[in-house]
Amino acid sequence: MSSYGGYQRTGYGAQGGEDGGGFMSGSQQPQNSQSNEKGSFRDESLRPVTIKQIIDCKEAYPGADLAIDGHLSKQVTIVGQVRSVTAQSIAVIYRIDDGTGIIEARKYFTNGQSAEDVPTYAPNTYVRIFGRLQTYNNKRHLGVVAMRAIDDFNEVSYHLLEATYVHLFLVKGGSLTGAGAGAQHDGNAAMDAGGGDGMFVDNGYGAAGDPQAAANARLGSVSRNARAVYKYLATLHGESAHLSVVKRNTGLSENDILAGAGELLENGMIYTTEDDETWAVLDM
Amino acid sequence: MEAIACPRVTSVYLNNYVGKNVTIVGKVLELRGEEALIDADGNVTAHLDREAHLMVNNGVQIIGKVQPDLSIKVLNSIDLGTNVDYSLANKVVEISHQHPSLFHYD
Numbered sequence: 001m002s003s004y005g006g007y008q009r010t011g012y013g014a015q016g017g018e019d020g021g022g023f024m025s026g027s028q029q030p031q032n033s034q035s036n037e038k039g040s041f042r043d044e045s046l047r048p049v050t051i052k053q054i055i056d057c058k059e060a061y062p063g064a065d066l067a068i069d070g071h072l073s074k075q076v077t078i079v080g081q082v083r084s085v086t087a088q089s090i091a092v093i094y095r096i097d098d099g100t101g102i103i104e105a106r107k108y109f110t111n112g113q114s115a116e117d118v119p120t121y122a123p124n125t126y127v128r129i130f131g132r133l134q135t136y137n138n139k140r141h142l143g144v145v146a147m148r149a150i151d152d153f154n155e156v157s158y159h160l161l162e163a164t165y166v167h168l169f170l171v172k173g174g175s176l177t178g179a180g181a182g183a184q185h186d187g188n189a190a191m192d193a194g195g196g197d198g199m200f201v202d203n204g205y206g207a208a209g210d211p212q213a214a215a216n217a218r219l220g221s222v223s224r225n226a227r228a229v230y231k232y233l234a235t236l237h238g239e240s241a242h243l244s245v246v247k248r249n250t251g252l253s254e255n256d257i258l259a260g261a262g263e264l265l266e267n268g269m270i271y272t273t274e275d276d277e278t279w280a281v282l283d284m
Numbered sequence: 285m286e287a288i289a290c291p292r293v294t295s296v297y298l299n300n301y302v303g304k305n306v307t308i309v310g311k312v313l314e315l316r317g318e319e320a321l322i323d324a325d326g327n328v329t330a331h332l333d334r335e336a337h338l339m340v341n342n343g344v345q346i347i348g349k350v351q352p353d354l355s356i357k358v359l360n361s362i363d364l365g366t367n368v369d370y371s372l373a374n375k376v377v378e379i380s381h382q383h384p385s386l387f388h389y390d
Binding site for chain 2 (some may be wrong): 050052056081097099101102124152153154157160163164167168
C-alpha cells in the first residue's frame, strides 16, 4: 500500500526492523524502574495529541527532540480536517486543521513515487495521521508515516478525549478516576495504571474498601505530597493533627505539607479545626 | 504559529464567543432555505453558505462566526451522516473547556 511507503525513510528500518510503533506509554511504564529513563525505544511511544499541543511544545535545547508535557514525543497521531493539498517535487503537503490549530503534514515520496501515487483527500475530509514530529527552518511539521480518511465521526471525538486522557495521565501521574475504578477489580490493572508514580503502587492504602476507593479516585487529581498528607490524616479516624505532627509522621517539609493541605482543602477532602494549620479528614 | 483555533462549543457556550469562530457538532432539525436549525445541546440557528449540503436528521459539523443574536454565519460545514454520538460530542466540548491548554488559544 503506497501510504505505508514512508516507513523506510522515517527511521524504522534503521532500528532493526522493529514492528513497534504501537501505543506503548501505558504498557511500558511498569517495567521501567526509573520513570525518567531516557531509553530511545521508550520515546517511540505513539502518542495521540491535538495540533495545539504540537504547536506549543518546546525543544529542551535547540536541535533536541520535541517534548510534550515534558515527555519526549517523536511519534504522534493526530485527527483533523484536510484544508489544502499541495504537491511539490519531493512531497505532498497537507494542511491539517483540528479546531485547535493548523499544522503541515508532509508525505515524502519514496522509491520514485510521484504525486499521483500519494492519496489526496477532498478538502474538509477528516483524516487520521500517524507521523513523526519534525522541525525544518524553525517550522514544525509532521512527517507522515501513514494516513487514512475517517469514516466514523465518533473517532474524532474519541481522539480528542484520548489526547486529553494521555495528557492527564502523564501530567498527573496516572490513577485517574477510570483507572481507579478498574483497580478495584484487577490488581494488575492498578499496577499498570499507577505507573512509576501512582498511588496504588507505593502506598498500600489503595484497594482496602469502597469508601477509600472513592477517596482514592479523588486523590488522583492532587499532588504526591497532598496524597501523603491525606494518607496520614486518614489514619487518625477523624481526629485532627497539627502541622508539626503531620511533619513528624510524614517526613515532609512544612512548605510541602502546607501546599498539599491547600490542595486537599480546595478539593474539600480535609477541613481546618483549631487553627489554620490543624486539619482533619472530611468524612464523606 | 497561526492562532486560528475554532473552539468546539455547544449552544450553551455561544454567549462567550460572539464575533469569534467556533466549531459546532449537532443534529440538523430543520432546513429553511439558507437557514438551518441545529440541535447542539440546545437549538442553534445557522446561516448557511452556498456550498452547504445538509440533510435533516443527519449530524453536521459547522465552523462559523457567532453573530450578536447567537446565530452562526457558516464558513464551512460537513455532513456527518447518521451515526453520530451527540452526547459524546457534547462531552468533548465540556472536556475541551476544562483543559484549555490542549484546545484553546485565548
